[in-house]
Amino acid sequence: xxxxQRIKSNYLGKINVFEKQNIFVFxxxxxxxxxxxxxxxxxxxxxxxxxxxxxxxxxxxNNAALVNANLSxxxxxxxxxxxxxxxxxxxxxxxPDVLIEGxxxxxxxxPTTISTPVTTDGGNIQAxxxxxxxxxxxxxxxxxxxxxxxxxxxxxEAVFSSDLDINAIETSQVKLVNERIINKIFNDIVANW
Numbered sequence: 612x613x614x615x616q617r618i619k620s621n622y623l624g625k626i627n628v629f630e631k632q633n634i635f636v637f638x639x640x641x642x643x644x645x646x647x648x649x650x651x652x653x654x655x656x657x658x659x660x661x662x663x664x665x666x667x668x669x670x671x672x673n674n675a676a677l678v679n680a681n682l683s684x685x686x687x688x689x690x691x692x693x694x695x696x697x698x699x700x701x702x703x704x705x706x707p708d709v710l711i712e713g714x715x716x717x718x719x720x721x722p723t724t725i726s727t728p729v730t731t732d733g734g735n736i737q738a739x740x741x742x743x744x745x746x747x748x749x750x751x752x753x754x755x756x757x758x759x760x761x762x763x764x765x766x767x768e769a770v771f772s773s774d775l776d777i778n779a780i781e782t783s784q785v786k787l788v789n790e791r792i793i794n795k796i797f798n799d800i801v802a803n804w
Contacts, residue, residue, distance in 0.1 A: 662755040666700040667707035671747065675718035679785065682715060686747070686789050693793050698801065710752040711800070716764070717746035720777065723770055741777070744768040745788045751800055763799065767791040 668691045673683040690711070695702055700709060724739040746766040753759045769784045 663700060663708040663753070665703040665707045666694055666698065666709040666711070667703055668694060669710075669712040671713050671715055673715040673718065675715055675746075677718050677720070679718050679781070681782075682718060682745070682785060685785065686715065686745075686793075689786075689789055690793050690796065693797050697797070706754075708753070708755050709800075710754070711749065711796075713747055713749040715745065715747050717744060717766070719744050722773065739773055740770050741773050742768050742770050743781075743784045743788060745785070745792060747792055747796075749796055751796075761799075765792045765795050767795070 668687065670687045671683055671690070673679065675682075691702070694700060694711070720741055720743050722740070723742040744766065745768075746764060748762070748764050750762050751760055767788050769787050771780060771784060
């Protein structure tokens with residue numbers, strides 16, 4: 612390689628290094644600019660206001676006429692887990708920014724579809740499907756933004772075959788209905804942030 616080729620090669624190498632440094636600096640500045648925003652976003656798609664830092668979710672007592680012994684504890688824990696895992700708020704028992712409390716007001720299992728078996732002796736009327744319904748009253752209080760606070764009632768249900776033993780499937784059906792109600796509560800509260 613002659614002297615002229617070495618100078619040209621050395622010059623082109625310096626240009627490539629300079630271009631790489633510019634690209635790196637531009638990328639770094641773009642990234643830092645993107646981080647500087649008005650709201651915090653998390654991977655669940657929820658945006659939170661910077662002012663809310665803590666949450667308290669009180670136990671939801673079961674005040675329904677028909678009592679499921681585990682419902683109060685299962686619902687309360689599942690609701691707490693949802694907010695602590697997906698909202699970025701820290702749990703507290705003193706002076707929370709967000710307070711959620713309430714009660715379970717209805718827990719019922721009722722027939723939804725009636726079937727009559729065809730028999731020569733008249734047969735008995737039987738339910739073909741049963742419906743499990745859970746209703747929850749919720750009081751949501753936001754100390755940072757009181758106008759966002761509300762009191763609402765949430766209800767959902769699960770339908771299952773009457774041929775199934777209720778004792779065998781009750782736990783899974785309760786979990787399903789709880790999950791649906793908790794989704795509604797979470798979405799309504801997070802939508803206010």
